[in-house]
Amino acid sequence: xKLLFLxxxxxxxxxxxxxxxxxxxxxxxAPDFVVLNGExxxxxxxxxxxxxxxxxxxxxxxxxxxxxxxDHREILNYIDGEPRLLRALNFPPGTPGxxxxxxxxxxxxxxxxxxxxxxxxxxxxxxxxxxxxxELARLRLGPGGLDAxxxxxxxxxxxxxxxxxxxxxxxxxxxxxxxxxxxxxxxxILPRGTAYLTDxxxxxxxxxxxxxxKIPATQKFTRKVPGERLSPADGTGTVCGVLVExxxxxxxxxxxxPLRVGPRLETAWPV
Numbered sequence: 001x002k003l004l005f006l007x008x009x010x011x012x013x014x015x016x017x018x019x020x021x022x023x024x025x026x027x028x029x030a031p032d033f034v035v036l037n038g039e040x041x042x043x044x045x046x047x048x049x050x051x052x053x054x055x056x057x058x059x060x061x062x063x064x065x066x067x068x069x070x071d072h073r074e075i076l077n078y079i080d081g082e083p084r085l086l087r088a089l090n091f092p093p094g095t096p097g098x099x100x101x102x103x104x105x106x107x108x109x110x111x112x113x114x115x116x117x118x119x120x121x122x123x124x125x126x127x128x129x130x131x132x133x134x135e136l137a138r139l140r141l142g143p144g145g146l147d148a149x150x151x152x153x154x155x156x157x158x159x160x161x162x163x164x165x166x167x168x169x170x171x172x173x174x175x176x177x178x179x180x181x182x183x184x185x186x187x188x189i190l191p192r193g194t195a196y197l198t199d200x201x202x203x204x205x206x207x208x209x210x211x212x213x214k215i216p217a218t219q220k221f222t223r224k225v226p227g228e229r230l231s232p233a234d235g236t237g238t239v240c241g242v243l244v245e246x247x248x249x250x251x252x253x254x255x256x257x258p259l260r261v262g263p264r265l266e267t268a269w270p271v
Contacts, residue, residue: 062113
């Protein structure tokens with residue numbers, strides 16, 4: 001089975017790039033299941049129901065969120081009725097939505113998607129390690145269980161992402177980081193068979209500061225006075241993500257390869 005994960009979509013540049021490239025990506029890569037992080041899709045901050053529906057119509061199966069999950073309040077009502085939209089599992093009890101979903105594909109194959117949010121340099125949420133352990137105690141990968149388990153770790157610190165990856169090794173198919181908006185070069189299969197990547201990168205305009213217009217973002221570092229509100233860069237976007245192929249019996253990874261298509265970064269087709 002082929003599983004495709006696309007990194008954080010940032011603003012219109014990211015949305016347009018995903019929608020423009022999705023048909024060719026599906027044709028050339030032929031993924032069986034597509035997950036996308038959409039937490040910055042609505043003008044750089046949060047997600048709206050309309051944008052989420054556009055992603056589904058383009059061929060995305062599941063959308064994950066992050067620390068900007070609630071920036072557009074209409075998502076609060078939408079998420080409870082939309083099982084394909086996931087927020088972080090380790091939000092406190094009573095938070096709208098869900099942090100894990102199990103989805104049935106063709107031929108009865110079942111894929112679970114989980115998102116957790118890190119705590120280093122991030123909001124003070126419940127422990128992501130403990131939240132994952134509770135879910136993995138009930139979700140089993142392999143014969144008699146699930147065909148694949150994907151974990152989106154939305155976190156700032158590379159060390160926290162890597163620690164979560166190693167803690168899941170052999171029990172999930174893929175652990176992939178989001179939030180940093182920069183694709184890392186450490187795609188690998190861990191010793192017990194879990195595919196890992198510290199950050200998938202963003203889908204957005206890379207002529208920017210992590211997707212935002214350069215001058216206002218730079219001035220936040222050089223001046224300590226209120227300035228122009230950050231807004232997404234509006235050049236042509238690049239799509240970044242990762243493809244994982246699985247062992248049909250165990251659900252563990254047999255291959256992991258980056259995907260990058262667009263005008264700024266070196267192109268990488270995982271074929």
